Amino acid sequence: MQDATFSNSLRKLSWKNRSWDAVSGPWGKGVLPNGVYTIERRKLTEYTTNIGNGFKDETGKGYFIPLTPIFDVGGRTGFGIHPDGNKPGTKGCVGIRKNAYSFYSAIAVTSPSSKILLKVVD
Amino acid sequence: MIRNSIIFIFLALSLVSCSSKNMETDVIKVFNKYEQLNKEFENNNSKSNREKLEQYMYSNYAKNLDYARSLYCDKEDRNFIAKEFIDLYIKTQKNSANEIPMGTLASMYICKPDFILKEISSLEKNDKKYMTEELYLGFIDITHNKKLENQIELDNKMKVLEYYDEVTSKIKKLDL
Numbered sequence: 001m002q003d004a005t006f007s008n009s010l011r012k013l014s015w016k017n018r019s020w021d022a023v024s025g026p027w028g029k030g031v032l033p034n035g036v037y038t039i040e041r042r043k044l045t046e047y048t049t050n051i052g053n054g055f056k057d058e059t060g061k062g063y064f065i066p067l068t069p070i071f072d073v074g075g076r077t078g079f080g081i082h083p084d085g086n087k088p089g090t091k092g093c094v095g096i097r098k099n100a101y102s103f104y105s106a107i108a109v110t111s112p113s114s115k116i117l118l119k120v121v122d
Numbered sequence: 123m124i125r126n127s128i129i130f131i132f133l134a135l136s137l138v139s140c141s142s143k144n145m146e147t148d149v150i151k152v153f154n155k156y157e158q159l160n161k162e163f164e165n166n167n168s169k170s171n172r173e174k175l176e177q178y179m180y181s182n183y184a185k186n187l188d189y190a191r192s193l194y195c196d197k198e199d200r201n202f203i204a205k206e207f208i209d210l211y212i213k214t215q216k217n218s219a220n221e222i223p224m225g226t227l228a229s230m231y232i233c234k235p236d237f238i239l240k241e242i243s244s245l246e247k248n249d250k251k252y253m254t255e256e257l258y259l260g261f262i263d264i265t266h267n268k269k270l271e272n273q274i275e276l277d278n279k280m281k282v283l284e285y286y287d288e289v290t291s292k293i294k295k296l297d298l
Contacts, residue, residue, distance in 0.1 A: 026296040027259055028219065052184070054221045054263060066176060068169070075167055078179055078220035087259075087266040088298040092219035 001110065003117040004039065006032065006094050013081070013094055016106065021097040023084060024120075028091030029076060032120050037067040037079065039107070039116040047104050057083035057100040065107060067094070067118060081118075094118075142197070145189055149203060152186040153210050160214040179220055187226040195233035204230050208241050211256070212249050221263070227253075228260030232270065235279050242283060251285045258289055 004015035006022065008031045013022040025031035044065045045051065056062035067079040076092060081103070084095025096103055110116065159178055163171040187207075194203045207226070215223055231238040242253045258280065265273055280286055 023298060026298065027221075029217065032219075052222050052225060053267075054225060064180065066180070068172065068176075072167075074217075075164065076217045076219065077163065077172065077176060078218040080180075080219070087263040089296075090219065091221055091224075093221075 001114045001116050003119055005119045005121065007121050008032070008034070009122050011097075013096060013103070015103075018102070018106065020099060020103050022081075022094050023088065023097060024090055024092060024094050027089050030092065032067075032079060032092050032094060033069075033073050033076070034120050034122060035069060035071040035073070037069050037118045037120065039081070039118050040066040040068060041107065041110060041114045041116055042112045044104075044107055047101065047108075052085075054085045055082040056085040057096075059101070062100075063104050070117075142193070145193060146200070146203065149186055149190045149193060150206060152182055153190075153206055156183045156186075157210055157213060179218070180222075184220075184222050187222060191226050191229050191233075194230050201234075201237050204234075204237060205241055208238075208245075208253065212245075212253065215256070216252070224256050224260035225264050226260075227257055228264050231257055231261060231280075232264075232276060235276060239279065239282060250283070251289065254280075254283045254285045255289045255293070257283075258286070259293060262293075 002016055004013065006013045006024065008024060011021060011023050013020045045063045047061050047063045049056075049061050051062045051064065055064050062083045062085060064080050064082045067081060069076075069079070073079075078091075079093055081094045081096065083100035084090060084097050088097070089095065107116075156178060159171075159175045163175045190203050190207055193200045194207075207223075207230070211223055211227065227238070238257070242250060242257065245253060261276070261280070270276065283289075
């Protein structure tokens with residue numbers, strides 16, 4: 001499966017020739033550290049209203065997909081990808097600012113056993 | 123007839139009180155379990171400890187925060203729930219990207235601000251600064267798209283916190 005990329009400086013999440021405006025940080029300990037993460041496809045939640053407001057898009061629905069670092073992130077925890085609801089910015093997750101549902105759809109059609117990596121770069 | 127009604131009301135009230143007591147016990151149990159998983163991860167940040175912690179963080183712990191907020195907000199004598207939560211927050215949240223607890227803290231502040239302010243004011247310097255930042259961030263986060271009738275009053279009330287000015291100017295500088 002093709003890897004996804006997130007650029008902290010460009011604030012873009014890219015996957016399969018598509019890209020989304022997205023942000024990580026600046027709250028808490030800040031941006032998602034550069035390196036490689038597993039996108040935990042099997043743990044993708046439903047696209048639902050039954051999720052924290054900070055994870056919802058403009059339709060009032062949202063989702064969360066965990067990210068597991070495969071390198072040392074200095075003990076930081078709880079990373080994931082979700083729509084960037086409420087006040088712009090996250091505590092290190094990748095928050096998708098626009099068209100968050102299209103990222104969800106793209107991930108949801110893959111097999112739950114898919115191995116998808118996310119490369120985080122400057 | 124009157125006697126039966128009194129017995130019925132007494133039993134109903136006892137059941138409500140029991141169920142609320144059970145809820146309190148459950149909330150504290152989940153807090154303790156989360157703290158334990160966090161400690162295990164801090165001692166050994168293996169893949170399996172991370173998995174256990176993060177799985178719990180976004181399932182049991184996240185759901186439990188709703189109950190904790192309801193208990194604190196709906197009953198006058200449940201301030202200890204917020205006290206426990208603030209204590210847990212300081213121990214577990216500093217390395218976490220999970221934004222849900224920040225929203226719970228702000229929700230607790232919105233329903234009963236004085237107790238939250240008192241608790242934060244009683245913390246030692248670094249924790250006080252940290253919790254002031256979390257409270258302010260949580261407050262501006264949950265009121266971003268949802269204005270409250272008493273928002274200005276609540277915002278002004280927060281200014282009694284010793285590090286309010288420092289924290290708000292830091293956040294305004296970082297603002298996206």
